[in-house]
Amino acid sequence: MKIKGLRDHPNRPPRRRGSDCSVPRKTFQDKGFTGLHEVRGPDRTLLGEHRHITLGRIAGEAPADHDDRDPPRSGQPDHLGDDLPPPAPRVVGPLASDDQVHPREAALQAGDTDLGVYMTAANQPDIDAIPDVELVTAPVGWVESWFFNLVSEELAAETGIEPGHPALQDKMVRRAIVMGVDRQQIIDELFYGQYRIPAVFWWDSPFEDTSIQPWPYDPAQAEALLDEAGWVDSNEDGTRDKDGVELVIRYSTTAGNEYREATQVVVQQMLSEIGVGIEILNYSYDVIWNGFGDDGPIATGKYDIAEWSTYSWDYPDPNTGDWLCDEIPSIDNPAGGNWQGVCIEELDALFAQQAVTVDMTARIELFKQIEAIMHDEMFWMGVRTDPDFWAVNTRVKNLVFGGVDSFWNAYEWDVSD
Secondary structure (H helix, E strand, O other): HHHHHHHHOEEEEOOOOOOOOOOEEEEEOOOOOOEEEEEEOOOOOEEOOOOOOOOOOOOOOOOOOOOOOOOOOOOOOOOOOOOOOOOOOOOOOOOOOOOOOOOOHHHHHHOOOOOEEEOHHHHHHHHOOOOEEEEOOOOOEEEEEEEEOOHHHHHHHHHHHOOOOHHHHHHHHHHHHHHOOOOOHHHHHHHOOOOOOOOOOOOOOOOOOEEEOOOOHHHHHHHHHHHHHEOOOOOOHHHOOOEEEEEEEEEEEEEEOOOHHHHHHHHHHHOOOOOOOOEEEEHHHHHOOOHHHHHHOOOOOOOOOOOOEEEEOOEEEOOOOOOOOOHOOOOOOOOOOOOOOOOOHHHHHHHHHHHOOHHHHHHHHHHHHHHHHHHHOOOOOEEEEEEEEEEOOOOOOOOOOOOOOOOOHHOEEHHHO
């Protein structure tokens, strides 16, 4: 097991943004999933060796140093690198090998592990069946998201990015697509109703404008918007078209993530009912977030809608650069992080202003303006909230979840006798 596996979520990509952590860290010698675990403070002083709590991570998914959340960003050091071990539990015990079926749940059932980290709401029935183990939520700002490719033919010629589907240049078409998807049904059927639909990017934070409501599921209104935009089924093949172009959207996410892939199939069925075709085009986690210079499929525009989980670049601070004009990648700017081609002058100005505003009340008001623009333009959509779920044995003590890092007080974790 790699050191990163204890910090990175197995369903979210590693990030390069964020402040250096000063919480206690650990080192260990890996000996076939078991080993000696030393707990050290910020000054690297040895605090002790412990073997009380055992912790299991998901097996049979992405390797420990990869996951399916927001891609790493340029311009910031990777504080999750192997040279700086991440926060870890007080004691880590044997981990199940990847050839076992549901090793995490089996280890919890057998009492071989006390904590199952980075689970999802879909694990609820399995955890409910295990005595003395509860599925609890760790508050974080992650949000499962849709990203629309807004790169036009003109911008594509300037940057070398592939353009998105021409229909997506019209915000009313983007809104229609969103209104053609029943997100609540997806949450209820795949995740037992334990997530909610976020209306804004900065959900459940002081910067959330609670007066903004998600665009509702309304297929009749979606069809009306598409008709108004000129996308009609002129050749009666079941898919809308305009000027000889079929309304077939490339929908990409992380290959092998069963819940995202299930979401894609449901979305494909829902949108077919309003005459929008979906081509599922997925990429492996070690390819999908490659940058422009590495011919990454999203960074170079080989998609129309992309899905993964994300949060702001400087989380828990709300500042982010996802939608700044000067972050659009190109041959001259291969490290650019605005892979959607979003460039709205008013939005740029608001992001610049909030970055130098120290008054909290004034900054919140700026983000409300940002959220209003994003809601209207609909280049980003919140599929569902994405908090962390942990399976926790009731004998574990001193486990206190924080919004930035759930391992922040791992050196205090203990178990009752």
